[in-house]
Amino acid sequence: MAVQNPGVEMIALTLPYPVSANRYWRTFMHKGCGQPVTVASEEARSYRNEVRRLAREAGIVRPFPGRVSVSYVLYPKCPADWKRRARADPARWDDTVQCIDLDNAQKILFDALEGVVFENDRLIRHIEGERAVPDGPARVELRVESLEGTREKASVVPSGTVAEDGMSLEGRFPLHCRVKTPSGRLAEVRRHLAGASKQDCFERVICRYVDGRRADDWVTLQPRFLTRVG
Template sequence: MQSHILVLPYPISANRYWSSRLVKPKGKPAFTSTYVTPEAKAYKAQVLALARKAGFARPITGRVKVEFTLFPNRPQDWQKRMRKDGTAWDDTVQCLDLDNAQKVVLDSLKDVVFEDDRWVREIHARRAEPDEHGARLVAVVTPLHTYDPQSVLFGLETAA
């Protein structure tokens, strides 16, 4: 199966992607409502535009594997940091946690690159060393070949 590579803007924090508010309906108990923020909608619109430019006319249907690499912004004093600690200088660079980035990435790719995040069967995430290309996220989405168990019994393998 062919993999699709997308270079996306650096994701916003999950704390800024979703927000909550207390709703107090008259005569009913109060409850908390979670919603996607305007900043998140703008990020998702950027992802949609980049996906369309990359050739995604519609989302992949079925199971997918998602791999992503998070590149934090390289600070101006990166050479000084590297001289101080050559092997772990990038640990001092501010960066989203991978699990935080994963939630935002999967939500922004949903309905754009794949139908729904329930179809994601594999996830691989890594944080890369900052480089001269700036802060970004590189996502690789691969449709997974699946077999119908009944077809396999009768030698009729099919891709879903």
């Protein structure tokens, strides 16, 4: 297979909020069939077309060949009464916000991305999904990286080790430094999280928004999604 998307090894996309599974799939009894048939709904096809359009605008002409890593952050829609909810439970108010669960969101996303950004979901070798505190419109912040020619592990390291640029997590994002999140908001680093197992390792940065849009507003993200601004 010829090299596709020359020069592109990673793509970052902001996608529409996933369609719920019971609206994405349609099951019916087809005449002459003894078993129910499940097909993608018209709404599902519309969602796929929008994903395809956004991927092409980002430079993906054909799917990444071979193995990929997929990371996504799910943002539910911020309710109009979020201030009341935050006053009632400042630490966990967003648990009351209606949101598709990560497992179903992932299934819908991967179905829409298959054949568009990656060839087949069986070639996904690393997955990370997070649900973020709602900060505006419902959406998904997605990152897909080609693993061809690179190590299969995600490019994250446990606390105490260093990244490829020779910097530890604390060195890259020291406490109280300012960062920009995928949604473009300004936040301050308040804590680091890291861990490892025989199969994987991970890093997280816990940030508090400092753009004045909301009180006591926090988010936990992978370092790769952050840009240091001060």
